[in-house]
Amino acid sequence: MTGVRVLVGTRKGAFVLTADGTRHDWQVAGPFFPGWEIYHVSGSSVDPNRLWASQTSGWFGQQIQRSDDGGATWEPVGHEFAYTGDPGTHQFFDGTPRPWAFSRVWHLEPSPTDPDVVWAGVEDAALFRSSDAGASWQELPALREYKGSQWAPGAGGMCLHTIKLDPTTPDRMFVAISAAGAFRTDDGGQSWKPINNGLNSGHLPDQDAEIGHCVHRLALHPAKPSTLYMQKHWDVMRTDDAGDNWYEISGNLPTDFGFVVDVHAHEPDTVYVIPITSDEFHVPMDGKLRVYRSRTGGNEWEALTTGLPQSDCYVNVLRDAMAVDSLDECGLYFGTTGGQVYASADAGDSWAPIVRDLPPVLSVEVQTLR
């Protein structure tokens, strides 16, 4: 039966929300791993029953959980993330060198071809890969070795938070790091290049700096993978040459600060963002929670408000907390720091909450089940 499974990571556990293709009636399962921070839950597109969860705690460290039955049951797998060699130091907020130290996994990106392969983006920023269904993890150190000693954390930590795989070029991958910037590999991670040309960042003295840009999120459409969209600290950006050059597409947005960006499942030029007031005020503008949609690949944006609170709303939507399904009529989902998960079954025209009172939402993914 056609349906969707929404995977929600929160500050106090994971939740699995399911519905049939109408996306009207929802079943809520969870919390799984109650009391733990669940930075990300993701599912394999090759084997939809295989799910991954990053379970983390300031007290007890990192665990990785795997489910092979669609989230009904979970088993812990390998959770040792050891940097290759001596990782040395990176920059800290005060400009002093600080030893590289693993703290948590922010993002788990399953392979689109092999259910036993999954990539992990971690803090302090590095990229790991497991090819044995999570039993062990190996770093791809060439990324960190690209001027890693000069990287510095953003306010949320020096995290590798975005991993995008190019479905047409298997050795090509994009990652984004706060606040080092975006990087691309064309050889499966053996070498990387920074792809930050065209980004303007007020916190940097040199706008041509290769690294140091605060990229919040990248998105791409699998049918047009050389076009990427970026929500940067400030500015919504676009590239049409796989990141070699970026240009701004903020256009008529009320503010171009924000965290999420995503692309319609069937329309590569239809893009979504959720503007957030500013870096000093991490809430929607004027207390109105509005998703903005561009059907022109940027610059021309329309506010989508039906079903979303339009007064007294002061939540945030974090960088990994938006997703799209691939049913015939594309569905969208996002979660807030107020614990609401909103869904739209009509490409954003109208919205309704699936749940209203979860712990603060850290991440939202969706699986389309056929």
Place this chain on the structure above:
Amino acid sequence: MILPGHLRSLAKVTGEVRVEAAGGPGEPVTIGAVLDAIEQRFPVLRGAIRDYGAGPRRPFVRFFACEQDLSHDPPTTEVPGPVAEGREPFLVVGSISGG
């Protein structure tokens, strides 16, 4: 041993956990040996109490036994006799932090 709730959930145990922490009769039972034993029995706990590879205690974890705080003692420290004899527990405690 008595583990905090989150670690009992990870290890899928309830109540006290008994481990054999000495190499043989008459050999000393140290903090390190206790931790080695619990990690060997429950590999999921590796890295959760102390850093991987018998590394240092995680910052927000404490060790108590027989009304003593052993948190800052080196791993070569012998645990109190009643703990070594299995009559009193070695407590792993998640420290209070936050408001």
